[in-house]
Amino acid sequence: MKAKILKLIYDRGSLGRFVRFAGPLGRDEVAKVLGKAAVFVFPSLKEGLPLSVLEAMACGVPVIGSDIPGISDVVTHGKNGLLVSPRNPKALANAVLIL
Secondary structure, three states: OHHHHHHHHHHOOHHHHOOOOOOOOOHHHHHHHHHHOOOEEEOOOOOOOOHHHHHHHHOOOOEEEEOOOOOOOOOOEOOOEEEEOOOOHHHHHHHHHHO
16 A cells, blocks of 8 residues: 555656655654654544644644544644535645645
């Protein structure tokens, strides 16, 4: 799966400059990476309590997530992030542009 995603990224030209697969990171490394992010996008279809969303919020990074239980339990649309309909890439892209 990762190889397929990497191929899609690099087939799109300069997109590779903006995407990084970091692998496992320690707590301090996560904070450094998130601190450099302009936005945190989490388009999951099924979640429990999304720790990565909480980490992004704790680092002050704007969050965009799917409007599903778990994410919508911690992200309030328009207040501390944006929620989009699941499986809606146009809404997701629009939310990224808004932020």
